[in-house]
Amino acid sequence: MTTMKRSTKLKAIEEVAGDRDLMKALMKEALQEVLEGEMSEFLGAERGERTQARGGYRAGYYGRNLVTRIGKLELRVPRDRSGEFSTALFERYARSEKALVAALAEMYVQGVSTRKVKAITEELCGHRFSASAISTINKGLDDALARFAHRQLDETYPYLILDARYERVRDGGVIAHQAVLIALGINWEGKRQVLAVEMANRESQSSWKDFLLRLKERGLSGVEFVVSDDHAGLKKAIREVLTESAWQRCYVHFLRNALDYLPRKADDDCLQELRWIYDRRDIQEAQRDLAAWITKWQGKYPKLVNWVEENIVETLTFYRLPRAHHKHLKSTNMLERLNEEIKRRTLVVRIFPNTESCLRLIRALCVETHETWLEDNRYLNMAFLAEQKKELLRLAA
Incomplete structure (x- = not known):
């Protein structure tokens, strides 16, 4: 029925x-x-x-x-x-x-x-x-x-989310994949904003570094926490430009990468139990569950377990944030949803006639999203972060 x-x-x-x-x-x-x-x-x-x-x-x-x-x-x-x-x-x-x-x-x-x-x-x-x-x-x-792309960033943005997607562009008669670099920020009012959208020939340390430097020239400041995937060039650029910021590796990308270390026919609960670690209340609870997971699966999947032990710490940085912020900042999902909307619209074109037309359409879509977010209620209650910072300062005094 x-x-x-x-x-x-x-x-x-x-x-x-x-x-x-x-x-x-x-x-x-x-x-x-x-x-x-x-x-x-x-x-x-x-x-x-x-x-x-x-x-x-x-x-x-x-x-x-x-x-x-x-x-x-x-x-x-x-x-x-x-x-x-x-x-x-x-x-x-x-x-x-x-x-x-x-x-x-x-x-x-x-x-x-x-x-x-x-x-x-x-x-x-x-x-x-x-x-x-x-x-x-x-x-x-x-x-x-x-005007949108070059506006001054007069506020501070404690949270920054970075990601890139690729579009097919005709360049000199040749069709090439070009990177679209996007930055989202969350200000102290708890509202999301699209901070920058730029094109690059490819993702590299230099393209990401230039992208972040231009953001700082426009006034980007106060960034305490950055979320991105594990792209090597992006990681280096973040360490070099945003030296005061903590970095969170997107746990969703991490779990996808983990599939490379599992046999194709693996059909047990190994990855599901690994995923549950990201739903724990605090880092101590997560570390206890991780130790139990390692003990349970070391014999059956040693390659996966060794890789997880070496890399998982990069995905647990979000546990230093207020618990109410965990689900929003342990991954790049906020930006992935925007990318899905961009993909839906750029598929109509399929191959852009030039870089300018590609950037024009994607920026226009991002401006619409940016304006909608500004009109929405706050995305995060930043009072939790402010209270946490006060407590840390009190303990350090």
């Missing part, structure tokens, strides 16, 4: 996804609700609601088009009598959509696209593209993204 329900639901989803007109209608309805909600929040009252908190009145609508990847949507934007209401929906949504369209258009203009790309870009914007049209699209985007 459950399988039948799931199958019916999946079929319905596939039918909706395959019906472009229905998708456009659903998105239009959703965005229209967002606009109405913004107006209600601005006025302090729903339509027709009588309340002392009301700060104004509605005054009809005006039409405005929004270009999306499923076509052009005609929306009705609410007005208020004073003319003070404005919405950020168009600016925020259009930024990454324009970057995506521009990347596809560049592919078409440079003769490296397919008929499918041509159809997509023409449907999105309603006309064919020329080099001058692309230049116009890009200029406004690039100015805004440059």
Whole structure:
């Protein structure tokens, strides 16, 4: 019965996804609700609601088009009598959509696209593209993204998360994989921010070092704890540039690496029990469980156990943080989720026509995420870290 329900639901989803007109209608309805909600929040009252908190009145609508990847949507934007209401929906949504369209258009203009790309870009914007049209699209985007990329970092960020992903880019007629270096920070308000997004030919000590130095030039300070994977060049750059910071090796990457030291047919609880070590209350409990794990599996998997003994300490640094922060900072999962969203959007392009178009789209996506995070409630309660630091200073006095 459950399988039948799931199958019916999946079929319905596939039918909706395959019906472009229905998708456009659903998105239009959703965005229209967002606009109405913004107006209600601005006025302090729903339509027709009588309340002392009301700060104004509605005054009809005006039409405005929004270009999306499923076509052009005609929306009705609410007005208020004073003319003070404005919405950020168009600016925020259009930024990454324009970057995506521009990347596809560049592919078409440079003769490296397919008929499918041509159809997509023409449907999105309603006309064919020329080099001058692309230049116009890009200029406004690039100015805004440059301001974001070079802004001064006036706050301190005790937590820093670093990672890279790779995109395929056409460079001089050759398709190459280029690295996208990304840094996220958490400030003392407990809010997440995208601090930097840059391109490099590859991950190396020098590319990561330059990336971190540019962050410091922009004002990055107060970093106490850094999370990343085990990339050798990145580790060296962190030690060289962020000398005061503790380093946490992502435990998820560590467990994936552990598979290299296990036989392919291993089907017991060895790795699951190793993973449980990262859920302990404190370092003492984790070390006791680790010792028991080593004793249990040394005879059966000596290669794995020896490797774990040599490297696991790098993944246990998070235990020096307040317990409430453990699950957020023992891995790079926060950044991995952003990377998944980037991947979902860059797959549409597949191969970028140049480095600039790749960076433009990814930065635009990251700006959207950054702005959403700033509007969200705090991600972490930093009072726990502040209290812990006070206690450590008291004990040291």
